[in-house]
Amino acid sequence: MSSLLRVLSYLKPFRMLAVVTFVCAGPATALELVPPYLVKIVIDDVIQSKRPEMLPWVLGALLGSYVLRNLMSSMRVRFNNLLEQKAVHALRMQVFGALQRLSLSYFENRSTGEIMTRVTSDTEHVERIFVDGLEGLLTASLTLVGITIMMFFLNWKLALLSLLPIPILIVCAAWFTRRVHGYYTEIRKSVADLNAYLQDALSGIKETIGFNQHEYERERFETLSQTYSQNSLRAMFLWSWYWPGMVFVGSTGTVLILWYGAGEVLAGELTVGQLVMFLSYLGLFYTPINEIHSLNHMLQHALAASERVFEILDTKPEVEDRPGAVRRVEVAHCLLSFVFNSGVLAFAIDGLAGATGGAKGVVAQEANRK
Numbered sequence: 620m621s622s623l624l625r626v627l628s629y630l631k632p633f634r635m636l637a638v639v640t641f642v643c644a645g646p647a648t649a650l651e652l653v654p655p656y657l658v659k660i661v662i663d664d665v666i667q668s669k670r671p672e673m674l675p676w677v678l679g680a681l682l683g684s685y686v687l688r689n690l691m692s693s694m695r696v697r698f699n700n701l702l703e704q705k706a707v708h709a710l711r712m713q714v715f716g717a718l719q720r721l722s723l724s725y726f727e728n729r730s731t732g733e734i735m736t737r738v739t740s741d742t743e744h745v746e747r748i749f750v751d752g753l754e755g756l757l758t759a760s761l762t763l764v765g766i767t768i769m770m771f772f773l774n775w776k777l778a779l780l781s782l783l784p785i786p787i788l789i790v791c792a793a794w795f796t797r798r799v800h801g802y803y804t805e806i807r808k809s810v811a812d813l814n815a816y817l818q819d820a821l822s823g824i825k826e827t828i829g830f831n832q833h834e835y836e837r838e839r840f841e842t843l844s845q846t847y848s849q850n851s852l853r854a855m856f857l858w859s860w861y862w863p864g865m866v867f868v869g870s871t872g873t874v875l876i877l878w879y880g881a882g883e884v885l886a887g888e889l890t891v892g893q894l895v896m897f898l899s900y901l902g903l904f905y906t907p908i909n910e911i912h913s914l915n916h917m918l919q920h921a922l923a924a925s926e927r928v929f930e931i932l933d934t935k936p937e938v939e940d941r942p943g944a945v946r947r948v949e950v951a952h953c954l955l956s957f958v959f960n961s962g963v964l965a966f967a968i969d970g971l972a973g974a975t976g977g978a979k980g981v982v983a984q985e986a987n988r989k
Contacts (some may be wrong), residue, residue, distance in 0.1 A: 626748050629706040636702040641757065646759040650688035652769055655899035658680045663892030664781045696754070703749030710745065713932055714738055722937040732818030736811040737927050744807075744924035747917055755914045759907035766904045770775045770897065774889070777897055781904060784868045788908065791868070795861045796915060802854040803923035809847040813928070816843055858916055859864065865912050869905040876901055915974035 630637055657677055665673050715738065726734070764851055770778040820827070827836050876898060883889040 622667060622925045622929065623748070626646065626745060626922075626925050627753075629709055630753075632709065633702055633705050636705070637700055640695055640698045640702060640754075643698060644690050644761055645689035645764050647688055647695055648765055650691065651729060651762055651903060652900075653684040654681060655896045655903070657684070658899060659892040659896035661892075662895055663890050667890075668890070672821040679814055681976070689797070695758075699754045703746065703753065704748050707742070707746045710928070711738070711742055711901075714742065714928060717932050717934070717954050719932060720936055721931075724937060727985060730815035730819060732815035733811045736814045737931055740810060741807060741927045744921045745928055746921075746937050748921045748925070751919050752914055752921065755910055759910045762903065762907040763911075766900050766907075770900050770904065773893070773897055773900070777876055777880060777883075778929070779861050780879055782873045783875060783899055784872050785908075788912075791861065791865060792912065792915060795857070796896070796919060799857055799916065800919045802850065802857065803920045803924070805850045806847070806854060807927055809843070809850050811838075813843045813847050816840065820932060854920075862912065868908060869908060873898070873901060874906065875935075875940070914933055 657680055661674070662676050664670055665677065718734070718738070767778070770781060771957045816839060820840065827833060880889060880897065884891060884894055
């Protein structure tokens with residue numbers, strides 16, 4: 620939860636865009652509730668009451684609701700995409716700035732491929748929180764609240780029956796979240812290991828060819844690739860049981876509504892149109908629930924990636940500048956002399972001075988970098 624809140628904190632500078640996205644999502648969600656009610660009118664008031672003159676007006680209202688809903692959805696998607704790209708850009712810039720401030724030892728102890736994976740691949744997965752997670756969770760939550768209110772307004776008994784599977788769904792979702800998050804942490808690590816090896820293998824391809832190590836390098840790559848595949852299959856196998864199971868549990872709500880609702884229709888307590896309308900709302904009720912399950916699956920992968928990104932941001936450099944410090948190196952005269960001694964290159968630096976007297980050490984350290 621802390622990682623998710625930290626990711627969402629990048630939306631604060633763009634809160635106005637978030638408000639506009641929310642404003643567009645509200646009417647779009649409300650318009651989702653109109654079609655089932657109009658279908659009920661067609662069944663009860665047009666067909667059973669034999670009032671065909673109402674049909675053109677009802678169909679016109681139905682078509683109009685579809686047009687307005689999709690227009691508002693288009694605006695919501697447009698503003699949401701603008702919002703998430705601004706937030707992701709801010710995250711990328713902060714990560715790159717953090718890398719520039721880190722000490723050389725951080726880069727010496729990690730491969731270039733592993734660092735690049737955090738900046739590119741892991742950041743890309745964090746982006747899914749803004750692209751799919753934020754928008755999907757917003758629309759699904761609004762739809763769920765609106766439909767729940769509508770169902771209780773129509774028939775509180777049927778609404779209570781439709782809520783019976785919800786506790787099971789919540790318990791299973793909590794169990795799945797705990798299990799799959801660890802799997803995705805391993806997946807992100809295996810991706811980083813694979814990219815780190817690939818970067819090293821490509822940079823040393825001349826040595827591989829020169830010493831005829833093709834088979835050895837192929838076996839190393841195959842081992843890392845197989846580890847990545849196995850970690851991915853573990854998460855997918857868990858999802859293959861979880862998703863159909865959740866859909867089945869949700870389907871039991873439809874069975875309960877049909878069982879009780881049919882009896883109400885036969886007893887004259889409900890009309891056919893009212894039962895059909897409630898079943899339509901029930902279908903809309905479980906749709907956002909299933910979407911939330913899918914979003915939870917995606918979010919666990921994204922949150923596992925975010926932890927690796929935030930590890931860079933939370934790493935402190937070994938040497939930090941004092942507040943207000945100015946980087947300055949003055950070169951009055953610089954003489955470098957090089958001497959080969961038993962095959963070892965040695966050099967001397969004269970005349971290089973800095974504010975702290977450590978300029979020679981900096982040049983020497985940089986000269987020793989491979």
